[in-house]
Amino acid sequence: MRSLATLLFLGGLVFLLTILTGALPFGEPPMLVGDAIQKAAADEVGAANFVTAVVLAYRGLDTLGELSILFAAATAGGLVLGSAQGGSNRRPAGFIMRAGTDLLFPLLLVVGLYIVMHGHLTPGGGFQGGVVLAAAFFLPLLARPSETLSHAWLSLVEGLAGTAFIAIGALALLDDKAFLTPLLNKGVLGELVSGGSLPLLYLAVGLKVGAELASLLSRLASDEATS
Amino acid sequence: MTTSIGVIFFIGAIGLSAIGIAGILLSNHLFRMVLALAIAEAGANLLLILAGYRWDAVAPIVTDPRTAHAMVDPVPQAMVLTAIVIGVGVQALALTLVIRTRQRYGTLDMRMARQRMQDDLDAAAGVTPSRSLEQPAGARPLPLPVEAAEAGVRHD
Numbered sequence: 001m002r003s004l005a006t007l008l009f010l011g012g013l014v015f016l017l018t019i020l021t022g023a024l025p026f027g028e029p030p031m032l033v034g035d036a037i038q039k040a041a042a043d044e045v046g047a048a049n050f051v052t053a054v055v056l057a058y059r060g061l062d063t064l065g066e067l068s069i070l071f072a073a074a075t076a077g078g079l080v081l082g083s084a085q086g087g088s089n090r091r092p093a094g095f096i097m098r099a100g101t102d103l104l105f106p107l108l109l110v111v112g113l114y115i116v117m118h119g120h121l122t123p124g125g126g127f128q129g130g131v132v133l134a135a136a137f138f139l140p141l142l143a144r145p146s147e148t149l150s151h152a153w154l155s156l157v158e159g160l161a162g163t164a165f166i167a168i169g170a171l172a173l174l175d176d177k178a179f180l181t182p183l184l185n186k187g188v189l190g191e192l193v194s195g196g197s198l199p200l201l202y203l204a205v206g207l208k209v210g211a212e213l214a215s216l217l218s219r220l221a222s223d224e225a226t227s
Numbered sequence: 228m229t230t231s232i233g234v235i236f237f238i239g240a241i242g243l244s245a246i247g248i249a250g251i252l253l254s255n256h257l258f259r260m261v262l263a264l265a266i267a268e269a270g271a272n273l274l275l276i277l278a279g280y281r282w283d284a285v286a287p288i289v290t291d292p293r294t295a296h297a298m299v300d301p302v303p304q305a306m307v308l309t310a311i312v313i314g315v316g317v318q319a320l321a322l323t324l325v326i327r328t329r330q331r332y333g334t335l336d337m338r339m340a341r342q343r344m345q346d347d348l349d350a351a352a353g354v355t356p357s358r359s360l361e362q363p364a365g366a367r368p369l370p371l372p373v374e375a376a377e378a379g380v381r382h383d
Contacts (some may be wrong), residue, residue, distance in 0.1 A: 006252040010245050017241045018234075021274075026233020027282040034279060034300030041301075042289060050287035050298065054305035066309045073316030090240040122288070128311050157312070189292050216319050223326060 046186030047120040047195040055125070056201050059179030060169065067162065067208060074212040080221045093143045101143040108136035116206035120195040126205030133210035138217045148222065156213040161208035168197050168204070231258045233235045236277055243270030257335045261318060268314045279303035 037058065038050060044052040055063055092098065112132035119125030140147060169180035180201075187194030247267025254260050278310065279300030287301035332340045349355070 003253060005377060006249065009252075010249055014241055014245050017244075017274075018238065021237040021241070022234055026277075027280060029279050029300050031279070031300055031302065034302050037301060038287065038298050042292070048289040050289075050301040051304045051308065054301050059305060062309065067315050070316045073313075073320045074313070077320050080323045080327055081321075122265075125308075127308060132314075186375060189283070189289060189369070201284075203310060211354070213315075213319075220319070220322065223323075 002090055019079055042189055043184055045195065045198065046189060047118055047198050048189055049122065049125075052120045052125075052195075052198060053203070056198050057180070057182050060201075062168070063205070064165065064180070067165065067205065070209065070212060071158075071162070074216050077216050078219055092145065098143045101139045105136055106140060108132055108139070112136060112206070112210070116203055117199060119202040119206075120193070120198045121192070124203035127209055129202075130206040130209030131213060133206065134213035136218060137210070137214040138221070141221055143222075149214060149218045151215055151218075154211045158208050158211040158215075161204045161211065165201060165204040165208070168201055177184045237274070240270050240273035240277055243267070243273060245270070255337045257328060257337060257340075260337075261325060264321065265314070265318060267312070272310055275303045275307050318354045326345075370383070 010168070012062040037054060041047070041050050041053040041057075045057045047053045112129045112135075114129070115124035115132060116126055116129030119129065137149060141149065168183070172183055173179060175181075175183070182196040182198055184196040186196050193199075244267050245265045247265070249271055250266065251260050251261025254263060279302065281299050283295060284297040285301045287304065328340055329335055332343045334340050334343070355358040
C-alpha cells in the first residue's frame with residue numbers, strides 16, 4: 001500500500017515536472033536578471049568570475065545564511081557525536097599511504113589556497129578551496145589514526161573567519177552603503193589583486209569551510225574507529 | 228531538434244530526482260536513504276543548471292574584456308554552488324545520526340530500529356512490551372477518579 005502510494009506520487013511529480021519543463025524553451029532562459037548582471041557586474045563589482053560576483057556581492061547575505069547553515073550542521077554533528085577522546089587504537093596505515101600522504105599534504109595546501117585566492121578570476125572559490133583544505137588536513141588522520149586534530153585551533157580559525165566575514169560586511173555600513181557592499185579599489189578586471197574586498201571575503205569563507213569540514217571529518221573518523 | 232535534446236536533458240534531471248525520492252520513500256536501510264538523498268539533490272541541481280543554459284554561450288567568466296561573448300546565466304550557478312555546500316552539511320549531519328542509531332540499536336534497518344526503540348520506550352514507561360503498532364500496549368493503571376483525588380488533596 002505504501003509502495004503503491006509512493007509510486008503514484010512519483011508518477012504525478014515526474015509528469016508535472018516534465019510538462020512544466022517541456023513548456024520552457026530550452027537554451028533561451030526567460031530570466032532577465034542574468035542578462036542585467038552580465039552587463040553590470042564587470043563595472044559594479046570588478047570580478048572576472050560573475051558567479052563569484054553573484055555569490056559574494058549581489059547575494060552576499062544569502063551566502064552568510066548558507067555559512068550559518070553549514071555552521072549549524074557542523075555544530076549539530078559535533079553535538080551528536082560528542083567530543084572525540086584521544087586517537088583511536090587502529091594500526092597506522094601502510095607505507096604507501098603514509099608516504100603518499102606526506103607528499104600530498106603540501107600539494108593539497110597549495111592547490112586549496114590557489115583555488116581560494118583565485119575565486120574571483122577562475123572557477124573555484126572559498127567553498128571548493130575550503131573542501132580541498134579540509135581534505136589536506138584529513139589525510140594525515142587516515143594515514144596515522146593515533147594522531148588527532150586540535151579542535152581548539154579549528155574552532156578558533158572557524159570563529160575568526162566567520163567574524164572576519166561579518167566585519168568586512170559591516171565595514172560597508174560605516175560608509176552608508178548596504179551590508180556586504182564590495183569595498184576597496186576594484187583594480188583591473190582579471191588581475192589577481194582586483195575585485196575589492198571579494199578575495200578577502202572568499203579567504204574567510206575558505207578558512208571557515210575548511211575548518212568546519214576538517215573538524216566534522218575527524219569527529220566522524222574517530223567515532224567510527226572507537227565504536 | 229534543439230527542443231527534443233532539451234527534453235532529454237530535463238528528463239534526465241527529473242529522473243535522477245525521481246530515483247532519489249523513490250529511494251528515500253521505498254528503502255528501509257538508513258544508509259541507502261542518505262545515498263538516495265544525495266541522488267535527489269544531484270537531480271535538483273541539474274534542473275537548476277539547465278534552467279540557466281543557453282546555446283552558443285560560454286561560462287560566465289570574463290577571459291578577455293575587449294571581446295564580449297554571450298554567457299550562460301550566472302544566477303542559477305551561484306544557487307547551485309550554495310545548494311551543493313548545504314547538501315554536504317545535511318549529508319554529514321544525517322551520517323552522524325545514522326552512526327549513532329547503529330551504535331544504539333545495532334542495526335541500520337529502519338523497521339528493526341523502530342521496533343527496538345519501541346521496546347526501549349515501553350521498558351522505560353513500565354508497560355508490557357508491545358510488538359505491534361496496531362495492538363494497544365495492554366492494561367494500563369487507570370487514573371484516580373477526579374473527586375477522590377481532589378478530596379485527598381483537601382484532606383492533606
